[in-house]
Amino acid sequence: MGALPNMETDILLHNLQRIIQENDRLKKELAERTTKAETQNDKISELLQRNQRLMEQNNAFLEKSSNTFEASATHSQARIQGLEKEKALLATQLSTATAQVELLQTTVTWLKTRELELDQQVAALHDTEWKQKKDFEDVTLRLTGGLIMQQATLSIMHPVNSHLYYKTVFLYLYLTQNLHQFCVYGVDMLHVT
Numbered sequence: 001m002g003a004l005p006n007m008e009t010d011i012l013l014h015n016l017q018r019i020i021q022e023n024d025r026l027k028k029e030l031a032e033r034t035t036k037a038e039t040q041n042d043k044i045s046e047l048l049q050r051n052q053r054l055m056e057q058n059n060a061f062l063e064k065s066s067n068t069f070e071a072s073a074t075h076s077q078a079r080i081q082g083l084e085k086e087k088a089l090l091a092t093q094l095s096t097a098t099a100q101v102e103l104l105q106t107t108v109t110w111l112k113t114r115e116l117e118l119d120q121q122v123a124a125l126h127d128t129e130w131k132q133k134k135d136f137e138d139v140t141l142r143l144t145g146g147l148i149m150q151q152a153t154l155s156i157m158h159p160v161n162s163h164l165y166y167k168t169v170f171l172y173l174y175l176t177q178n179l180h181q182f183c184v185y186g187v188d189m190l191h192v193t
Helices: 003-157 159-176 179-190
Strands: none
């Protein structure tokens, strides 16, 4: 009976030592985990601070970009409006210039047609003038020939009238501007006394 309490005491001591060792181990693990948790908390805090700075920088960048974009958009809009006005002005000028070109082309066409008509009229007038001149020369030659024959007959019949004959021929040829006949008969008349 005396050995049994000793055994129970040994068991209790052994269990107590095991519990103490387990408790020490758990305390050590708890301390290690607490240290790790504090380290992780520090890292998390640092990451949160870093994230906050990045968010602030990102917000500042976005705000700056937004302002830059807004200014650029405003400038672009003003530029677009200016270009649209310039385009409208150029379109008006082009329309006016096109109308002027069409008018000038129509005028040139009319002038060419008119020039052709006038050339045809001038050619017709030249032909008419040439024909009239030819007819006039033919009539003049016939009349001159007839006058010369009459004056020749008169000069034969009345020699005293020969001087009057040459004067008549000279005056007639001068008035009709037949230079060839004038030169021929004019020289002969100058020798008449």
